[in-house]
Amino acid sequence: MTTRMEGLDTLLAAPHDGTFGEMTPPIYQSSLFGFASYAEFEDRMAGRSDRPLYSRVQNPTVSAFEQMIARLEATEAAVGFASGMAAVAATLFALVKPGDRIACITHVYPDSYRLMERMLRPWGIEITYHPPEQFERESDLLAGARLAYLESPNSMMMEVMDLQVVAGHARRHGALTVFDNSWATPALLNPVALGIDLVIHSASKYISGHSDTVAGVVAGPAELIGRLRDLTLPLLGAKLAPFEAWLLLRGLRTLETRMRQHGGTADLFVDRLATRPEVTRVRSPGADAAPGLRGRSGLLSVELSENISIPHFADALRLFRLGVSWGGFESLAVPAAITLKQAGEQNAPQRFGVPPRLVRLSLGLESAEDLWKDFVQALEVAKN
Structure with missing residues (x-):
């Protein structure tokens, strides 16, 4: 976990450090990026370089947005997706397998519920639903669970939980914690500071702020974000487009x-x-x-x-x-x-x-x- 040193207003207002002194990152509307030499191309394909290769997996405008979210959430890394549900699906598909159990908050976002019931459960993943007080009170609730999927407040009912207590229970049982922070945003809550492993945003909501973008993003430790980048981002293909990333950077400024x-x-x-x-x-x-x-x-x-x-x-x-x-x-x-x-x-x-x-x-x-x-x-x- 990293620590955010700047105030949020200062961080959001920081200009882009570009070639020509531009205040915002340019839109790199390109599907692919070329290389000047065999050696440079080989280094990128072998993982010795992180320069852009193909916009399905990496794009400079998208990277600028991901870096900003990581700084706001005080995490090591972040990865953008084409929608909030793409972010949810990519996270769960990368981290659970048949035979695992997900302990999910009641009144979860309806499409997250449908994903779990209509896709994950038929694949042999157990899902159990629990109210916030049960997550807090029952220290052994997460025994044997692979992952706790959390919202605070949860959808429609607006029930809250003590994330630090729940994260402590999860650590004792070796369960990962995934938290949807779309309601609060980093302006009001930093879940990782309370012990949460991964933070998801439907960036279509407050992060965009203009009702003109559909997007999602996941922030967390480099190792876990690396799993998403290696598996579900490239293979499911629900990548964030550069124009949407540029709009999200615009939204983040305010x-x-x-x-x-x-x-x-x-x-x-x-x-x-x-x-x-x-x-x-x-x-x-x-x-x-x-x-x-x-x-x-x-x-x-x-x-x-x-x-x-x-x-x-x-x-x-x-x-x-x-x-x-x-x-x-x-x-x-x-x-x-x-x-x-x-x-x-x-x-x-x-x-x-x-x-x-x-x-x-x-x-x-x-x-x-x-x-x-x-x-x-x-x-x-x-x-x-």
Whole structure:
């Protein structure tokens, strides 16, 4: 593990040290890279050189993004992928084999769950699901497990865990820990500092911040990242493209500033939601919710009372759009009940216990007061 010496704002604002003094890395939009001599070519193929060879496995623009993520997460290395799910799949396929067990957090990101159930389980990999308190309380939960797959907070339900305690349990039993840090980003949480082995980001979310990029990235020790580079990155082929890497570098420059605004809007909502009789519960962990967490992101969930028609509430929203994903400049709402309509997943919310009257909100970069007015007027329209 490395230690991040710079403040996040300073690190993110650091200019690219380029040939012509450019502030941002250029886009190397090339599929391959040539060599000046036989010896130079041989050195690269034999692993004695790390210069670019082929953009399916290495590209200078992608490398610049990977290096920035490694610095932000204070890890030795990072590797980019074409999507968050590509990052999840590449990590699990590289680290588990038939007969292994994955201990997974309950209410995990739905497509991570589908990957485990529809692909890994049929291949002979056991998956067990456990709530955060069980990971913390039962020190032998990870006995015999190959890997713990974690989120804090987890999807929709926003439950948190003490990562340092869980990482300690994992080390005692020789289990790897993989943590999805898409909710907090390095601006609010550095899991490796708490003992986590590998950190995954859906870079499509806050790291991009502009809703124009689909990407993923994994950060961690050089040895584990090397396994992904050697096996699943080249052979599955879900590489990060140079243009997307350039957009992600663009997004990273404003990550700290954007996260402050997202969090400030969330703070306003959390305070005011407590006064609304139509809201029965707010799920939005803040800085005091778990060790290592330094603030609140803009993704939260609310549960609405029985006298609110959720379809009418959703249709009455004007600034909030209805849509999946989160972390961009725009505000979004996702009613949990509507996720039942996804093909083949009609029983998923009941199976995982997600309240049917829960609505997930992604608070964007619009005026916090304007967003609050929109939320309140939609409540008024939707009253039975």
